[in-house]
Amino acid sequence: MPQAQVETRDVLHDEPQDYLWTLNFGPQHPATHTTLRLVLKLDGERVIDALPDIGYLHSGFEKIGEHLNYNQYVTVTDRMNYISPMTNNVAWHGAVEKLLGLELTPRCKYIRIIVSELSRISDHLLCNGAAGLDTGAFTYFLYAFYQREVIYDIFETLCGARFTNSYTRVGGLMYDMTPLVIEKIRTFCRNFPKTLHDMERLLDRNKIFVDRTKGVGVLTKQEAINRSCTGPIARASGVSRDLRKDDPHLPYGDFDFRACCATAGDCYARYLVRMQEMWESLKIVQQAVENLPSGPVNVGIDQRTAFPDKRWVYSTIEGTISHFELQMSNRGFEVPHEEIYYAIEAPNGELGFYIAGDGTETAYRARCRPPSYIHFAVFPHLIRGHTLSDIVAVLGSLNIIAAELDR
Amino acid sequence: MAIEIPENVVVSKLDSLASWCRKNSLWPMPFATACCGIELMATGASKHDIARFGAEVFRFSPRQCDLMIVAGRVVMKMLPVLQRIWQQMNEPKWCISMGACASTGGVFDTYSVVQGIDRFIPVDLYLPGCPPRPEQLIQGIIDLQDKIQREGTLSGAEFRIESRQQPKRALVELPGLPQIDSARNPVVWSSEIKSS
Amino acid sequence: MLKPETATIDALKAFVSAVKISDFREQVRAVVPANQIYDVLQFLNHERGFDLLVDITCVDYLRYRDATDRFGLIYILTNTVTNEQLIVRTFLNEPDLIVPSVTPLWEGANWLEREVWDMFGIRFEGHPDHRRILLPEEFAAFPLRKDYPLQGRGERHNFPVITRDNA
Numbered sequence: 129m130p131q132a133q134v135e136t137r138d139v140l141h142d143e144p145q146d147y148l149w150t151l152n153f154g155p156q157h158p159a160t161h162t163t164l165r166l167v168l169k170l171d172g173e174r175v176i177d178a179l180p181d182i183g184y185l186h187s188g189f190e191k192i193g194e195h196l197n198y199n200q201y202v203t204v205t206d207r208m209n210y211i212s213p214m215t216n217n218v219a220w221h222g223a224v225e226k227l228l229g230l231e232l233t234p235r236c237k238y239i240r241i242i243v244s245e246l247s248r249i250s251d252h253l254l255c256n257g258a259a260g261l262d263t264g265a266f267t268y269f270l271y272a273f274y275q276r277e278v279i280y281d282i283f284e285t286l287c288g289a290r291f292t293n294s295y296t297r298v299g300g301l302m303y304d305m306t307p308l309v310i311e312k313i314r315t316f317c318r319n320f321p322k323t324l325h326d327m328e329r330l331l332d333r334n335k336i337f338v339d340r341t342k343g344v345g346v347l348t349k350q351e352a353i354n355r356s357c358t359g360p361i362a363r364a365s366g367v368s369r370d371l372r373k374d375d376p377h378l379p380y381g382d383f384d385f386r387a388c389c390a391t392a393g394d395c396y397a398r399y400l401v402r403m404q405e406m407w408e409s410l411k412i413v414q415q416a417v418e419n420l421p422s423g424p425v426n427v428g429i430d431q432r433t434a435f436p437d438k439r440w441v442y443s444t445i446e447g448t449i450s451h452f453e454l455q456m457s458n459r460g461f462e463v464p465h466e467e468i469y470y471a472i473e474a475p476n477g478e479l480g481f482y483i484a485g486d487g488t489e490t491a492y493r494a495r496c497r498p499p500s501y502i503h504f505a506v507f508p509h510l511i512r513g514h515t516l517s518d519i520v521a522v523l524g525s526l527n528i529i530a531a532e533l534d535r
Numbered sequence: 536m537a538i539e540i541p542e543n544v545v546v547s548k549l550d551s552l553a554s555w556c557r558k559n560s561l562w563p564m565p566f567a568t569a570c571c572g573i574e575l576m577a578t579g580a581s582k583h584d585i586a587r588f589g590a591e592v593f594r595f596s597p598r599q600c601d602l603m604i605v606a607g608r609v610v611m612k613m614l615p616v617l618q619r620i621w622q623q624m625n626e627p628k629w630c631i632s633m634g635a636c637a638s639t640g641g642v643f644d645t646y647s648v649v650q651g652i653d654r655f656i657p658v659d660l661y662l663p664g665c666p667p668r669p670e671q672l673i674q675g676i677i678d679l680q681d682k683i684q685r686e687g688t689l690s691g692a693e694f695r696i697e698s699r700q701q702p703k704r705a706l707v708e709l710p711g712l713p714q715i716d717s718a719r720n721p722v723v724w725s726s727e728i729k730s731s
Numbered sequence: 732m733l734k735p736e737t738a739t740i741d742a743l744k745a746f747v748s749a750v751k752i753s754d755f756r757e758q759v760r761a762v763v764p765a766n767q768i769y770d771v772l773q774f775l776n777h778e779r780g781f782d783l784l785v786d787i788t789c790v791d792y793l794r795y796r797d798a799t800d801r802f803g804l805i806y807i808l809t810n811t812v813t814n815e816q817l818i819v820r821t822f823l824n825e826p827d828l829i830v831p832s833v834t835p836l837w838e839g840a841n842w843l844e845r846e847v848w849d850m851f852g853i854r855f856e857g858h859p860d861h862r863r864i865l866l867p868e869e870f871a872a873f874p875l876r877k878d879y880p881l882q883g884r885g886e887r888h889n890f891p892v893i894t895r896d897n898a
Contacts, residue, residue, distance in 0.1 A: 155613065156566065156620060157595065162567060162569065162572055163613060182864060182865065183612050183863075183864060183865035183866055183867070184610065184612050184613040184616070185568055185569060185607075185610055186610055186612065186647050186865040186866060187608055187643045187645055187647060187648050188643065188645030188646055188647050188874065188881070190850070190875060191645055191875055191881055192642075192643070192881070194881075204642060206570075207569065207642070210569065210570035211573065226756055254573075270581050273577065273580040273581065274580070274582065276577075277577065277580070290668070291573065291666075292570060292665060351838075353782050353783055353811060354782070354838050354839065355837075355838045356783060356785065356837065356839030356843075357839075367811065374814050375816075465796060466755050466756075467755075467805075468756055469758065469785075469816075469818060471785070480785065480786060480807075482786065482788055482805065482807070484790050486795060486796065487796070492790070492794075492795060493790045493791075495786070495788045495790075497785065497788075497807075501842060502843070504842075505841060505842040530568070534610075610887075611867070611887045611889075611890070612866070618890070618891075618893055622893065644881070644882060645882065645887075646874050646880070646883025646884075646886060647866070647883070647887055648887065649888065649890075650887070650888070654888065654892065655891070657893070657894060657895045694895045695895070699894075700894045700895055
């Protein structure tokens with residue numbers, strides 16, 4: 129779009145002035161986490177209204193979903209919520225496997241839980257870290273970022289990429305977990321509680337942080353449900369809905385953990401919910417790593433969806449036929465002509481995929497239900513009446529990832 | 536007779552001296568849009584420290600920076616913003632296109648992603664990767680420092696050479712799609728679809 | 732989410748006789764005619780307690796096998812108290828791609844409907860802010876329709892070039 133030519137003129141001193149002034153916040157601004165734009169109407173420091181303007185990162189993800197096959201599209205789902213890409217992969221392939229009616233191996237399910245919970249920890253570290261950074265706590269941000277580097281190291285040992293992993297495949301995973309990865313996860317579980325204690329001591333009762341976030345951006349329980357909020361934002365308002373408990377597609381029931389809720393619904397409550405969820409995720413990872421079942425990680429070759437192990441391909445005729453049937457471009461697995469909706473509890477909220485299959489290996493329609501998009505719609509409601517400096521605190525507590533917002 | 540140069544005197548070209556100063560204090564303007572932005576933040580964090588190379592000050596104001604790192608995909612709604620920020624930066628300025636999406640459009644060959652910002656902005660260094668590792672970004676900054684030292688001048692004459700005045704590639708569209716020119720094309724943009 | 736209880740499905744069938752209920756992989760889908768969609772959703776919200784609107788989306792069935800209508804508008808509803816989930820579908824055809832907006836029932840439908848308008852071109856009557864959300868206002872097409880190419884029609888490169896001397 130071209131730069132608009134505006135008419136400028138001298139304003140007379142006795143002309144009635146419009147006392148509300150418009151401030152453009154973004155799309156390039158350090159506090160808007162990547163490309164959001166807010167047009168604010170301010171009365172001095174008070175925000176009278178906020179008009180969000182999004183779409184500065186709209187890349188046509190859903191259209192790409194109609195051109196890539198199910199195993200290729202997982203690379204694109206990584207780039208949606210790029211802070212916790214493993215959860216997006218697990219959600220996408222969970223949806224495809226539900227459409228196909230595939231049952232995964234126990235080991236695969238446990239590994240998917242482990243990587244989902246590790247990326248949940250990674251996401252909450254960044255969200256709270258960025259919230260701390262925006263309100264002035266730089267040390268907190270660096271502590272959080274260092275732990276994220278440790279998690280990146282685990283993911284890199286597991287599948288080769290720090291983030292944007294594309295780790296899952298239809299019917300299984302890319303690589304199995306090696307003993308080195310398990311050792312690294314155990315080391316992380318041993319060292320992480322100390323850092324989490326340090327981070328809590330820095331901000332939980334820090335007067336500056338508490339004053340900036342308590343009572344700011346209050347979302348009541350009724351409003352949260354009415355505005356389709358899910359995840360930590362809804363749980364901080366009292367909606368005790370956690371898909372890991374209410375509708376688990378993976379065996380979360382095997383583990384002992386709690387869904388964290390609060391009742392205040394302000395930014396401080398959201399921060400506390402996320403901190404507590406990190407503790408619970410750590411518990412899940414510890415339990416899952418100790419009880420990891422043995423066995424194959426991909427579904428068997430009789431399901432004809434996951435690539436068989438190379439030893440089977442080279443030694444049995446069944447393996448060779450399976451590989452051939454999946455690899456050749458005019459073959460591939462059959463997908464029913466049906467539509468499903470599948471959702472998991474992503475760190476941000478309910479991340480769902482609505483897939484319409486049309487018989488081929490490419491989805492007919494791949495819709496992502498993005499939690500960030502729905503939560504950003506709540507933002508004008510939360511910020512009315514607060515001051516300009518509260519915008520940063522509220523935006524940080526909502527964890528808006530622009531790539532998920534715009535897709 | 537040979538001139539005796541005392542030990543506390545350095546003889547050099549003014550261009551080299553200016554380039555040396557500029558390359559060791561490149562202040563980046565992070566234009567972080569997507570996933571590469573996270574790797575940019577990770578490069579600025581404590582494990583891979585970009586402050587060692589002089590690029591510590593991540594100022595978000597274009598008036599105070601001289602290196603724009605475009606990290607992430609640029610979509611058509613964001614491109615005028617990118618151009619405006621580039622124009623607000625003061626000379627001498629350089630641009631690094633970080634990642635596959637900024638360099639060529641990356642994975643996203645779709646209706647809204649610009650297939651390479653070098654079609655619209657002059658770019659000095661391209662970094663491959665999706666996302667490039669922090670070490671790759673640091674290597675890129677070192678390479679850019681070498682480039683500045685090699686061809687930098689005091690007055691900025693290296694920016695006025697002929698080969699830097701063209702966009703890096705022609706605006707060639709895919710076959711079958713309409714040929715467009717850079718002027719505002721009324722066929723493509725219209726306001727009839729607006730409702731209300 | 733659990734499947735809706737039989738009480739819910741029977742109440743829905745009693746409310747709207749033209750509904751078609753189907754079941755796939757433990758998910759219940761109800762197909763409702765387009766002129767009754769608002770009444771059905773209001774019934775489900777007020778009488779049966781489906782208070783969480785999970786998603787509103789649309790599918791373009793232009794190249795789908797055995798498709799009778801062009802667009803399918805999909806509402807996914809959840810009851811947070813009893814944990815039931817129901818997918819309500821309605822089919823629309825050109826030229827009357829217009830349904831009543833459900834923003835009075837759920838505030839969260841505001842942006843979801845704006846995106847369906849932006850991507851598919853389905854109007855929502857009574858929507859408080861009916862304009863494009865993800866694409867620029869002047870964009871002249873609806874990209875997620877099946878007759879729009881993936882690479883677009885040249886909109887993405889229609890910008891002035893900045894070179895070094897005019898930068």
